[in-house]
Amino acid sequence: CRDHTHIPYTFDEYIHRIRRFHGYAAPGLILGGKMVSMALDRLDESILFDSVCETAFCLPDAIQMLTLCTTGNGWLKVVPLGRFALSLYDKLNGSGFRVHIDSAKINAWPEIKAWFYKLKPKAEQDNDRLHEEMATAGENLFSVQTIRMQPAFLxxxxxxxxxxxxxxxxxxxxxxxxxxxxxxxxxxxx
Amino acid sequence: CRDHTHIPYTFDEYIHRIRRFHGYAAPGLILGGKMVSMALDRLDESILFDSVCETAFCLPDAIQMLTLCTTGNGWLKVVPLGRFALSLYDKLNGSGFRVHIDSAKINAWPEIKAWFYKLKPKAEQDNDRLHEEMATAGENLFSVQTIRMQPAFLxxxxxxxxxxxxxxxxxxxxxxxxxxxxxxxxxxxx
Ligand SMILES: [Zn+2]
Ligand SMILES: [Zn+2]
Structure with a gap:
């Protein structure tokens, strides 16, 4: 993935950064890095953007690590809809991109599917295989849509x-x- | 101030870190660094701690920068009481320390007081003097109390x-x- 200044991270470099910020290499944060990158790639470079995260679990930290949107500056807002999705959008006109994990695409990746739907106990989770599937899947787990934020939210x-x-x-x-x-x-x- | 691993930051180093994470050198975040340090200094090193921040403005980012408590891992919770205060506490038994800005102590620092109570327009704010007062005041702006979190919150x-x-x-x-x-x-x- 990459950050808002176009610094690219290898899979291992990004996992190292996750450990330092978040404490441990949460799978949701590994996916989150790719999701933030996908949204950044689509945004016009010249705009100031804000962000919204639809879950409080893990994903907000991918936004905080890779953009300047944080809890404390208010450019990141968590709206607890319980969906694994994030949006980056133009602070002024509210238009932007939403990236979500796609239930249809996840079927191709058994270890990711087992982790995401909690189909097996954590102790049985094969972390090496999970990381390998995530690295291989890359963007092929997600879908992107254009959105426009409600004016009140801006x-x-x-x-x-x-x-x-x-x-x-x-x-x-x-x-x-x-x-x-x-x-x-x-x-x-x- | 210092972080949870005992890495110390000079005033200027910390301001540099704030800019990279938060986007700009928010005064609230400068004070927040000292507040987090004061709570860390009092906590038993051997415990795992969580945190609560009583405002969503600026202060949560001091916690996120200097500890492993973040929005995404849930070890930081924002409870919007509107007070400039933070607490770090034992994750298991809920006992810990609350640091808040002290209205009585702030009177000795006119530029800090003017900023904190918004007594003059931002354009008239003397940032150099504000930073100087903050660096000089150090811990002498805050008070610390022991707290015990409600069991439901743990x-x-x-x-x-x-x-x-x-x-x-x-x-x-x-x-x-x-x-x-x-x-x-x-x-x-x-
Ligand atoms: Zn639905
Ligand atoms: Zn009161």
Whole structure:
């Protein structure tokens, strides 16, 4: 695969990068690299693009590793539709490309199919064969479609005015209410 | 600041890394590096830790750059409480450390205060002075507290069984219903 600056990665180089960022060589992230590359190849080089990922599992990290779209800058959004698909699109007009894993094409690759549909326990998964099938399959596991994002989805995120919460004294967005959401009881810790 | 493997970064090295990952030297990410370091310094080295970030703006990327917690592996979760705070905690028992920007301490740093509370337009922001104040302030902008995560928050995320959607023919989690969420109308594109 390759990144947004056209730096190409061999299969092994990319797996090395995955380990450093994601912690382990997740198969979904290996496929994700090819998917990001396929979308990048189709985008006009002159545009600024944002991205949407339809699953929170693995795939967002392929986007974060190979483009400048991240969770923290908001150029990557995860919309949890549960499908193994990602889109890169023009930040201004919303037109772009969606790449998804294609159920019809996956049938040609038994080890990929077994992993993707969890047809056998992880302990029985043959990782060497899985990687070999992924390297051989290349782009032949995916389909691409053109998309246009809904206008509401293109709006820039804004924090708006902030103030100090009268209870915890930390700054928070005033639109959340009279006290911050943490003090409203939404904090996941004690 | 430093990362989870104890590699230290000078102020300028870290800003260079921010630009490559996040696209531009966001002030929130500069502060975030120090916050992650402060939490790492307090965690027992022998544990596996997860993280929670209380804002989706900038700060999640400091965690992703300096630890192995990412959006895609689920070891980073964003809980949008709107507070500039992050926590690293023991994946198993939920005990850990929360670091937040401290409204009382920020008063000593006029340029940081002006940026954080958006007291002047971005065009009038003096970036050199802002960076200088951040480098000088170091840890003296933040407070740390011990936390314990709610048990429900520690549960491992699972996709569960998947099947091909009868409409789009893509794989999706069966628990989403008879058809996938995309085909239910939740896709943000046409
Ligand atoms: Zn509060
Ligand atoms: Zn569907």
């Amino acid at each position: 709006e820039k995120r804004e924090v708006g005015p902030t103030a100090d919460c009268p209870i915890c004294h930390e700054a928070y967005p005033v639109r959340h209410g009279r006290i911050c959401r943490g003090c409203q009881g939404s904090a996941p810790y004690r | 549960e491992k995320r699972e996709v569960g069984p998947t099947a091909d959607c009868p409409i789009c023919h893509e794989a999706y989690p069966v628990r989403h219903g008879r058809i996938c969420r995309g085909c239910q109308g939740s896709a943000p594109y046409r």
